Amino acid sequence: MQDGPAAGSLHRLPSYHPAVPTARFLPRLALVAFLAFTLGACARKESAIAQAPDSLRAEDLVFTSVTPDSLALVVAAAGGKVTLVNVWASWCEPCRQEFPELVRLARTYEDEGLKVVFVSADFTEDLPNARKFLAAQGVDWPTWYKKGSDQAFIDALSPRWTGALPGTFIYDAQGKLRDSWEGKATYAKMENSVRPVLSLPPVTQVETDTTSKESRS
Numbered sequence: 001m002q003d004g005p006a007a008g009s010l011h012r013l014p015s016y017h018p019a020v021p022t023a024r025f026l027p028r029l030a031l032v033a034f035l036a037f038t039l040g041a042c043a044r045k046e047s048a049i050a051q052a053p054d055s056l057r058a059e060d061l062v063f064t065s066v067t068p069d070s071l072a073l074v075v076a077a078a079g080g081k082v083t084l085v086n087v088w089a090s091w092c093e094p095c096r097q098e099f100p101e102l103v104r105l106a107r108t109y110e111d112e113g114l115k116v117v118f119v120s121a122d123f124t125e126d127l128p129n130a131r132k133f134l135a136a137q138g139v140d141w142p143t144w145y146k147k148g149s150d151q152a153f154i155d156a157l158s159p160r161w162t163g164a165l166p167g168t169f170i171y172d173a174q175g176k177l178r179d180s181w182e183g184k185a186t187y188a189k190m191e192n193s194v195r196p197v198l199s200l201p202p203v204t205q206v207e208t209d210t211t212s213k214e215s216r217s
Helices: 029-044 069-078 093-108 124-136 149-159 187-195 207-214
Strands: 063-066 084-087 114-120 143-146 167-172 178-180
Touching: 029 124, 063 069, 063 124, 069 084, 069 114, 069 149, 084 093, 084 187, 093 114, 093 187, 114 124, 167 187, 178 187
Parallel strands: 063 143, 084 114, 114 143
Antiparallel strands: 084 167, 167 178
8 A cells, every 4th residue: 555655554444463583484405496597697797785886776686575474584594793774665755765775775785794685565566666766776686575464574584564665674694583663764774783883983973974075065
């Protein structure tokens, strides 16, 4: 359900379920085989992720469905010290506005162990638009799109999530949810949320402002 051009959300019913344990997500052989292929592609692109490609074709993207049952496995397979999951949609204007900052965050902290997992909540008919948007943003690592029940997907990430887009979730190396928020975030918010989980000191406001100005110059 889309609440006007400036906001979005997944369809959902009220939920007060307890946190879902990791054991709920049992790996499937087919998914494991695919992830082995995907992670191989990630390794081959590891040196390229630090800099956006000059040109990236939408048809070349690794853009695959993920279900609520396999989401935890995807997070674990990312293999980062910290994994940031961002749920977005091509029709969600706040998602589009913050997206370049998320890509910058991924490139800035890749060497520190940060992995960013983008999960599109686009409807099937909008997936081509999502793929084009990812290519335009220079996202040259594997990304995902939601498949399955909205409610199950919400519960798989956090029962406290209302389904509002964008939704961002930060996991540590053990797969524990360390932080989450709804709505568009500033780069400073993103950076100061991942740094403690990476065992890095927070960035001061002056340093953050300087970095932001340099990125725009």
